[in-house]
Amino acid sequence: MxxxxxxxxxxxxxxxxxxxxxxxxxxxxxxxxxxxxxxxxxxxxxxxxxxxxxxxxxxxxxxxxxxxxxxxxxxxxxxxxxxxxxxxxxxxxxxxxxxxxxxxxxxxxxxxxxxxxxxxxxxxxxxxxxxxxxxxxxxxxxxxxxxxxxxxxxxxxxxxxxxxxxxxxxxxxxxxxxxxxxxxxxxxxxxxxxxxxxxxxxxxxxxxxxxxxxxxxxxxxxxxxxxxxxxxxxxxxxxxxxxxxxxFERAARTAVYGSGVRVAVHTSVQEIVLTGGTRGPLDLYLDGRLRVSARDEYRYDEGLVHPAMRGPHARVLVLGGGDGLAAREALRYRDVRSVTVVDIDAGVERLARTDPALSVLNGHAYRDPRLHAVTGDAFTWLRRAEQGSGPGPFDVVVCDLPDPGITSSSKLYSQEFYGLAARALAPGGRLVVHAGPLGRRVRAFWTVDATLRAAGFRTTPYRATGPADGFAGGPDRAKRAGRGRADAEDWGFLLAARGTDAP
The missing domain is CATH 1.20.1250 (Growth Hormone; Chain: A;)
Known part of the structure; x- marks a missing residue:
């Protein structure tokens, strides 16, 4: 050379x-x-x-x-x-x-x-x-x-x-x-x-x-x-x-979600797609997964929130739930003084505030002066709250989070996460967790239960079911529009309380 x-x-x-x-x-x-x-x-x-x-x-x-x-x-x-x-x-x-x-x-x-x-x-x-x-x-x-x-x-x-x-x-x-x-x-x-x-x-x-x-x-x-x-x-x-x-994107979205796509935005976190709402029921997709279906979302949100509200519930924390639907259920109680919603994607919150169909579906929850919205990662927010920078303690913590089967959400179902959530609870407070479909993923459900127990909680499992046609809102849904039946017709929940408190 x-x-x-x-x-x-x-x-x-x-x-x-x-x-x-x-x-x-x-x-x-x-x-x-x-x-x-x-x-x-x-x-x-x-x-x-x-x-x-x-x-x-x-x-x-x-x-x-x-x-x-x-x-x-x-x-x-x-x-x-x-x-x-x-x-x-x-x-x-x-x-x-x-x-x-x-x-x-x-x-x-x-x-x-x-x-x-x-x-x-x-x-x-x-x-x-x-x-x-x-x-x-x-x-x-x-x-x-x-x-x-x-x-x-x-x-x-x-x-x-x-x-x-x-x-x-x-x-x-x-x-x-x-x-x-x-x-x-x-x-x-x-x-x-x-x-x-x-x-x-x-x-x-x-x-x-x-x-x-x-x-x-x-x-x-x-x-x-x-x-x-x-x-x-x-x-x-x-x-x-x-x-x-x-x-191309418009044609592809039509092929995936059907002809009713009204909103399609890319945020720094995910792709958000809204279909229906003006003609036909509203559907909200996050990264292609059906997160909300107006046909029967109430089954999921009522099943998630109301059992945890049987007891003191003046201060409620919703982790996830930027669509405002879980907050809607909590705000139905007149003696609720504050609801704090912590969601990682400001784009979901923005649509929940401004989209006509979605804001009607969540009962205009974001207009309620009792609701305080925070954009941030739930894990990080709980850690900061533990250091005294949060508005806690809370009587009720609602974990309205992505399906535990999604790898990116694994840390939100960890013992460390539940430990942080426990420290955000007031004495006698209750935590409710969506733990995946009990009928199809039994092992995943009981793994979440075991993790809660390892973090010092007493748990009570229960489930809510959707209709036989498979239309079901909530994070268990992995169906993409036009791809046949949904793969989840039930939701498994775990109601938990610390130590010897009855959940």
Whole structure:
């Protein structure tokens, strides 16, 4: 490699066949090295965005975030090894090989979110597509480093060990930036579909610029034309898809939720969809899961709240329940002095206040001066309340939380969480917990019961049932509109009190 570098510095008139000479560079070799490392940084950031996009979509479309993350990460790491091996065949044409790899990667990664959502919306299944995209993106990502290693050694005096160290340092820093940019910038500003397309555009521009500008003089006219046409086509496809993503999302939502979609918003926490309310019963979906059905939501909310109100109930705490429906039931009692609602998503609260159908359904609970709304994570809020910054203690704590089978809600069913809730209770206070469908997930229900007992509570289990047709509001529902019957027709609850108090 040092001999090749020396030949490159002597110019194109050096002796030896073209394949043995270094590339003819438009800038100094040290500047090229810096630019190659910069492209490594950008490509690593893009690669991690693709990876996180697949994990996020897998969790949203299928559920069980731990399983989806494990599948995507393991398949991609395996595929990266395959890509590294396949890249050995391209080392003799590293520049054109890297350019083509980046073009294909930008197209596959940039369109992956749209393709997965389309698969789910119109085919009703996306597991196979997630594995296929994970495999394809992993193979292409794995081919990057070997090809870039070849390019950087052609223009640098570094030995292989130092070059590898520089490449991996740039790669890891790029991965850090991409990993932080996805949840804090790309997802809230652009949404999942557009974020992937923009990332693909950045990817193809970075890869194409590196090859066509820095190493283009050593490419044949045919190779330069091929790369330029490929990059332009990829950019055109991504730009067209980004321009029509709004229409696509509307069509996909119609396929998933039916034709009655009135509101569809992406918050920093989740996707919120409202259907019906003007024509037909109101349905509220959170990340595709039916959270409220006006057909019979009262069965869930009355079953959750009223048993806990049999006793002192002047001060009530609702954890979750930003839709205002559990608060509505608590506010029915005239001797309730205050109801505090702690929900993580301000978007749900905003709709509960302003949407005509939802605000009517919750009895305009947010207009009641006794209700105090807090936006925040229930676990964190209880911890701060324990330190004296909250309005407790409370006579009743209502845990109107996501289904315990959803991985992201696991901490809200932990012994630590119940310990914090116990310290928020006044003497003689009661806690009620939605613990999942007793009929279908018996083990999960009794696990929640055992956790409550381990936290020092005495418990009384009970259940509420929905109608036989399966329409049922509440967090047990995993049905997506148009996908057949609901998978829950009952709700299991646990009424709990501390120590020797009777629940």
């Amino acid at each position: 040092i001999d090749q570098y020396a030949m490159a510095q002597r110019g194109p008139s050096s002796a030896g066949p073209p394949s043995c000479r270094g590339p003819r560079l438009p800038v100094r070799a040290d500047a090229v090295r810096f630019l190659v490392l910069l492209v490594v940084f950008v490509c690593a950031a893009c690669g991690l965005v693709y990876e996180l996009e697949l994990v996020a979509l897998g969790s949203y479309l299928i559920g069980d975030s731990v399983t989806q993350a494990s599948v995507v990460l393991s398949v991609m790491v395996f595929a990266m090894g395959i890509g590294s091996l396949l890249a050995k065949r391209l080392r003799s044409r590293a520049a054109v090989g890297f350019g083509l790899v980046e073009s294909v990667l930008a197209l596959v990664g940039g369109m992956s979110a749209l393709a997965l959502y389309a698969s789910f919306a119109w085919l009703g299944e996306s597991r196979g597509a997630i594995v296929a995209f994970s495999l394809a993106i992993g193979v292409l990502t794995g081919a990057e480093i070997p090809l870039l290693m070849t390019l950087i050694q052609r223009v640098s005096r570094q030995d292989a060990g130092a070059a590898v160290a520089d490449l991996f340092a740039a790669d890891y820093v790029g991965a850090l930036v991409g990993g932080l940019a996805f949840p804090f910038l790309l997802l809230p500003w652009l949404g999942q579909l557009t974020a992937a397309m923009v990332t693909g555009g950045v990817n193809v521009v970075a890869g194409g610029a590196l090859v066509l500008w820095l190493f283009g003089r050593d490419l044949s006219p045919r190779a330069r034309t091929l790369l330029l046409v490929a990059d332009v086509l990829v950019l055109a496809v991504l730009a067209t898809a980004a321009a029509t993503v709004g229409e």
